Amino acid sequence: MKGGYPDIAHHSILFGPRYKGLLGDIYGGRVPEDFSLYLHHPSITDPAMAPPGHSTFYALAPVAHLGKTQPDWDGAFGARFADAILEEVERRVAPGLRANIVTRFHYTPADFGRDLAAHLGSAFSLEPLLWQSAYFRAHNRDHIISNLYFVGAGTHPGAGIPGVVGSAKATAQLMLDR
Numbered sequence: 001m002k003g004g005y006p007d008i009a010h011h012s013i014l015f016g017p018r019y020k021g022l023l024g025d026i027y028g029g030r031v032p033e034d035f036s037l038y039l040h041h042p043s044i045t046d047p048a049m050a051p052p053g054h055s056t057f058y059a060l061a062p063v064a065h066l067g068k069t070q071p072d073w074d075g076a077f078g079a080r081f082a083d084a085i086l087e088e089v090e091r092r093v094a095p096g097l098r099a100n101i102v103t104r105f106h107y108t109p110a111d112f113g114r115d116l117a118a119h120l121g122s123a124f125s126l127e128p129l130l131w132q133s134a135y136f137r138a139h140n141r142d143h144i145i146s147n148l149y150f151v152g153a154g155t156h157p158g159a160g161i162p163g164v165v166g167s168a169k170a171t172a173q174l175m176l177d178r
């Protein structure tokens with residue numbers, strides 16, 4: 001984006017008007033019309049993340065995976081959803097944002113499925129339900145085939161960089177123990 005946004009922090013969460021209802025939509029497979037957005041503004045911390053006189057941002061809107069709903073992410077629906085997010089960010093924290101955009105793209109569950117082979121386009125692997133969390137997530141060594149190992153967001157202890165690094169350490173230790 002052209003210009004600087006000194007009042008927008010590196011990490012922000014723009015809460016929408018609903019909480020429980022919004023989660024119900026996401027987990028129930030309805031693409032909501034309101035958002036709770038995570039807004040990332042890395043160039044405020046590291047100006048090298050954008051050319052001089054420019055800023056860089058991304059906004060993350062949680063949505064259901066492709067096993068629950070398959071809107072036309074690659075077509076008009078995906079483009080409309082991206083526009084609605086930009087409109088919300090502009091309205092809430094960045095007046096004039098859309099006029100200042102130099103380059104933009106959006107990345108949907110369809111892209112996660114296609115580019116990263118993510119099952120059902122899920123960006124966070126298995127749903128973090130109680131019975132799929134921590135000890136109940138896939139173990140790092142298979143309980144039948146003892147020399148088959150697993151690592152990453154779908155395995156114990158879980159998704160997110162700290163979880164994935166923890167899972168790599170646990171899996172490596174199991175291998176070393178042998």
Ligand SMILES: Cc1cc2nc3c(=O)[nH]c(=O)nc-3n(C[C@H](O)[C@H](O)[C@H](O)COP(=O)(O)OP(=O)(O)OC[C@H]3O[C@@H](n4cnc5c(N)ncnc54)[C@H](O)[C@@H]3O)c2cc1C
Nearest residue numbers: 060115116117118123124151152153154159160161162164
């Ligand atoms: C938008 C977004 C923001 C996030 N923000 C944060 C954050 O702020 N903090 C945090 O802790 N976590 C965050 N996460 C979660 C975190 O990024 C993931 O949990 C983590 O990257 C998962 O690591 P992984 O190694 O299991 O899988 P991935 O990083 O997905 O790596 C799997 C790799 O395997 C490749 N692959 C797939 N199939 C094959 C195949 N058949 N052959 C060869 N290669 C294959 C894929 O292309 C991919 O490169 C975020 C996730 C997203 C999507």
